[in-house]
Amino acid sequence: MRVNIGFEIHEQLATSTKLFCLSPTNYRDAEPNSNVCEVCLGLPGAKPMPVNREAVEAVVAIALMLNCEIVREPVYILRKHYDYPDLPSGYQRTSMPIGKNGELAGVRIWEVHLEEDPGKYDPTTGRVDFNRSGVPLVEIVTAPDMHSPEEAREFLKELVKVLRYTQRVREEGGTMRVDTNVSIEGGARVEIKNINSIRGAYRALKFEITRQKNLMRRGRAVKRETRAYLEAQMITRAMRTKEEAEDYRYIPDPDLPPLLITEEMIEKVRATLPEAPHLKERRFVEQYGIKSDDARIIASELELANAFEEVARVIPPQFAASWIRDEVKRVLEYNGITFRQSGITPAHLIELLQMVLRDEITLKTAKKVMELLPERRTSPRKIIEELGLKKLRDDSAVARACDEAIAENPKAVQDYLSGKKEALNFLVGQVMRKTRGRADPAKVLEMLRERVEGETGQDAGRSA
Amino acid sequence: MSALEELRSGALSAKENVARYLEAIEARDGEVNAFIELNPHAEQEARRVDERIEEGKAGKLAGLVVAVKSNINVRGLRATCASKTLENYVSPYDATVIERIRREDGVIIGMTNMDEFACGSSGETSYFGPTQNPSARGRIPGGSSSGSAAAIAAGFADLALGSDTGGSIRNPASHCGVVGIKPTYGLVPRHGLIDLAMSLDQIGPLAGDVRSAALLLEVIAGHSDREATTLRVSPPEYSSALSADLSGMRIGFAREFEEYTAKEIIREVKHALSKLEAQGASVVEVELPSLDKALPAYYLTVFVEFFSATRRYDGRRYGYRIEEVCGEEVLRRIMLGRYISQKEYSGRYYRRALQFRSLIKREVLSALAEVDLLAGPTTPKLPHRLGESLSPLEMYAYDLLTVPANLAGIPAGVVKAGEVRGIPVGLQLHARPLEEQKILNAMYALEGGT
Numbered sequence: 001m002r003v004n005i006g007f008e009i010h011e012q013l014a015t016s017t018k019l020f021c022l023s024p025t026n027y028r029d030a031e032p033n034s035n036v037c038e039v040c041l042g043l044p045g046a047k048p049m050p051v052n053r054e055a056v057e058a059v060v061a062i063a064l065m066l067n068c069e070i071v072r073e074p075v076y077i078l079r080k081h082y083d084y085p086d087l088p089s090g091y092q093r094t095s096m097p098i099g100k101n102g103e104l105a106g107v108r109i110w111e112v113h114l115e116e117d118p119g120k121y122d123p124t125t126g127r128v129d130f131n132r133s134g135v136p137l138v139e140i141v142t143a144p145d146m147h148s149p150e151e152a153r154e155f156l157k158e159l160v161k162v163l164r165y166t167q168r169v170r171e172e173g174g175t176m177r178v179d180t181n182v183s184i185e186g187g188a189r190v191e192i193k194n195i196n197s198i199r200g201a202y203r204a205l206k207f208e209i210t211r212q213k214n215l216m217r218r219g220r221a222v223k224r225e226t227r228a229y230l231e232a233q234m235i236t237r238a239m240r241t242k243e244e245a246e247d248y249r250y251i252p253d254p255d256l257p258p259l260l261i262t263e264e265m266i267e268k269v270r271a272t273l274p275e276a277p278h279l280k281e282r283r284f285v286e287q288y289g290i291k292s293d294d295a296r297i298i299a300s301e302l303e304l305a306n307a308f309e310e311v312a313r314v315i316p317p318q319f320a321a322s323w324i325r326d327e328v329k330r331v332l333e334y335n336g337i338t339f340r341q342s343g344i345t346p347a348h349l350i351e352l353l354q355m356v357l358r359d360e361i362t363l364k365t366a367k368k369v370m371e372l373l374p375e376r377r378t379s380p381r382k383i384i385e386e387l388g389l390k391k392l393r394d395d396s397a398v399a400r401a402c403d404e405a406i407a408e409n410p411k412a413v414q415d416y417l418s419g420k421k422e423a424l425n426f427l428v429g430q431v432m433r434k435t436r437g438r439a440d441p442a443k444v445l446e447m448l449r450e451r452v453e454g455e456t457g458q459d460a461g462r463s464a
Numbered sequence: 465m466s467a468l469e470e471l472r473s474g475a476l477s478a479k480e481n482v483a484r485y486l487e488a489i490e491a492r493d494g495e496v497n498a499f500i501e502l503n504p505h506a507e508q509e510a511r512r513v514d515e516r517i518e519e520g521k522a523g524k525l526a527g528l529v530v531a532v533k534s535n536i537n538v539r540g541l542r543a544t545c546a547s548k549t550l551e552n553y554v555s556p557y558d559a560t561v562i563e564r565i566r567r568e569d570g571v572i573i574g575m576t577n578m579d580e581f582a583c584g585s586s587g588e589t590s591y592f593g594p595t596q597n598p599s600a601r602g603r604i605p606g607g608s609s610s611g612s613a614a615a616i617a618a619g620f621a622d623l624a625l626g627s628d629t630g631g632s633i634r635n636p637a638s639h640c641g642v643v644g645i646k647p648t649y650g651l652v653p654r655h656g657l658i659d660l661a662m663s664l665d666q667i668g669p670l671a672g673d674v675r676s677a678a679l680l681l682e683v684i685a686g687h688s689d690r691e692a693t694t695l696r697v698s699p700p701e702y703s704s705a706l707s708a709d710l711s712g713m714r715i716g717f718a719r720e721f722e723e724y725t726a727k728e729i730i731r732e733v734k735h736a737l738s739k740l741e742a743q744g745a746s747v748v749e750v751e752l753p754s755l756d757k758a759l760p761a762y763y764l765t766v767f768v769e770f771f772s773a774t775r776r777y778d779g780r781r782y783g784y785r786i787e788e789v790c791g792e793e794v795l796r797r798i799m800l801g802r803y804i805s806q807k808e809y810s811g812r813y814y815r816r817a818l819q820f821r822s823l824i825k826r827e828v829l830s831a832l833a834e835v836d837l838l839a840g841p842t843t844p845k846l847p848h849r850l851g852e853s854l855s856p857l858e859m860y861a862y863d864l865l866t867v868p869a870n871l872a873g874i875p876a877g878v879v880k881a882g883e884v885r886g887i888p889v890g891l892q893l894h895a896r897p898l899e900e901q902k903i904l905n906a907m908y909a910l911e912g913g914t
Contacts, residue, residue, distance in 0.1 A: 043555075044658045044776070045543065047693070
């Protein structure tokens, strides 16, 4: 039984002011109802200002990245009427499509629109915060071209990656809203609203497909309906018929002339577009000769990819690529931040890796410094000097540590001598701990072996 | 124009000007009911204007007293729209036109009565009671800018602001015998004007004489960056460009006007036209064959846009849900708007209305391609007696001759043409977009200016 899944995705655009007024958009940092004016509060008589150009350009950029045609006829801005506490004027403004007939990762993109966000209503307290009211959104409508929750999840990941790449959407995250529609061959199309994350979309689809299959198995029809996803219970529930039978009574907003997207604007926006992630990935493999797995991970974030290219000018590319893929990504994931948010610069990475290549620090030290970079936001060399992490050039200090380790661990020495070769690794670990990672592990191994094996020939341990 | 001259010469102070109007209002508005609320700070504001006059820094309206229709936001005053729905709405902001009036040192004296939400042509549908016609006692003043026209006619203010969606400035100007102008759509910023039908609404001036109306118009007109539908123009100084010399001016009169209008009104209109001919104009006949489509085009548009505009009065922020407290005309328009904007009907009604609208626009503009001005009556009949009951369709018929200007987006002005049994009758003049000056000049000539 073939499953068909499509999406309507909303994401906030990264503009500094709202779509139809000059109120700021940083609503998360502001007191409730402080980022408002008569326009975004929909006060009687207030008229929208001309559409925020930055927002229009953002939608054009996103549409182009999704390989859409840009609509050249007048784009009307419609009023979509519904009655809800978060909507101060009783209608939401939404544009006719600005982009059409695109494609991403094998999924057809039907339409890309510009919209305004409503306010935020808290049903438990009955309070409304209009700081969000009027924040610009992009709406992306796909064809039902995905056939499993896994495919749908992969598509959403790819989409988020591309949206981030444009640098036109809010990067704080958590602002994406998804409606999905799903049908199984022979059944009606069901819409699911109220999804806030990729994981939520995946779970909602999993549940919904099972529900529909069970109905069909029992010989019952799947109704055409709109359901809500309940995040906490991970289930979908039918919405009241009133909620779904709503007629939005769309009319072109008489207060706004239609938008005209000019060739000039399209070209201006096109010139700012980054290379698409999948093209970048391919180029990295060809140009730098790095592994394609590494290329994919590096290309997942635009700033990270750009950093890689800068680093690879100085550092051997595969070394740089492995480091970014393993170490940089590890640190970012541990902290739950993007590369941009980390404050790590290409110059930092170059400095750090050069120190490794010049044998000034050990890999172990480099990894430790890597972990400190997001917090310290300073030159790795400085961190290393401050913490005294330079590689021990002084053999006597290493030798002293080796001697101590041997003296403190006679059992490990015995084990090694009786044939358990891995016991020596334990001793290496002890030495590294004593030298705070500054000793060269290869050298430590050599010195230990010399000493332990030497003990069988000469009774007395050597001293420095 | 005495008040302005007296103010400029220093014979009258702004404070004295305000005081004498407040006295007149105090004495006679109980009967007229032109105002819903007076500005408690008017005298204080006038004192500040007097200081500016003394410093030689006062603007064009220095000390002139302005009455404002209750659907225009004035910070600190109630913009009630003469409805219970907004009876407690104290505006937190100034409409763009109010900012401009303040910048030129006009003094706002108060908020005038009107038909509820501008839905009416008689001034009778106000939640705050009907307004009397000061120029024809016992009759309606016309609407919906009833209080603004009555305030001018009664001598309660130098100037007034009205709004005109389908005749709401011109109709009461005609019935009250004052000057009223509906500007080109987009000439005057609408920010702060509470909606009736957004694609038709325009704010405009009312005054006792043409020069005053021209002065207020030049203050409020012109592009505004903060609004998407204003035109990119900086208007001329209409008041100083006034000229009563009409030589070479061609004025068209549409035969269709006669079909719909009372003969006694036509007689006064034609008499006025002959006076314009005496000033050098020539009058020719033009055609408006689709005039009968104007009302349906207009009302269908109003219903849909008004329905949309009233969705914010949902009872959550302004105290009442509009449907629960409004009068029957407002409710009728909301219900009809809700009905015809349904998905299944949008093609049948709203789109048809838009088609009629472009047809009328084409016709009016092509008539105006032949002539400088299109002249005619303002209303098909004389104002009825207060309290007389009319069916909705009879009431809508008042607007037949005024809606074409709104549908076409062109300017139109009304000036007193004469009287029928003591009841004022206005001459209506239309011009091509942005040619307000031609209308003003013809009105000025009729008024007897030089």
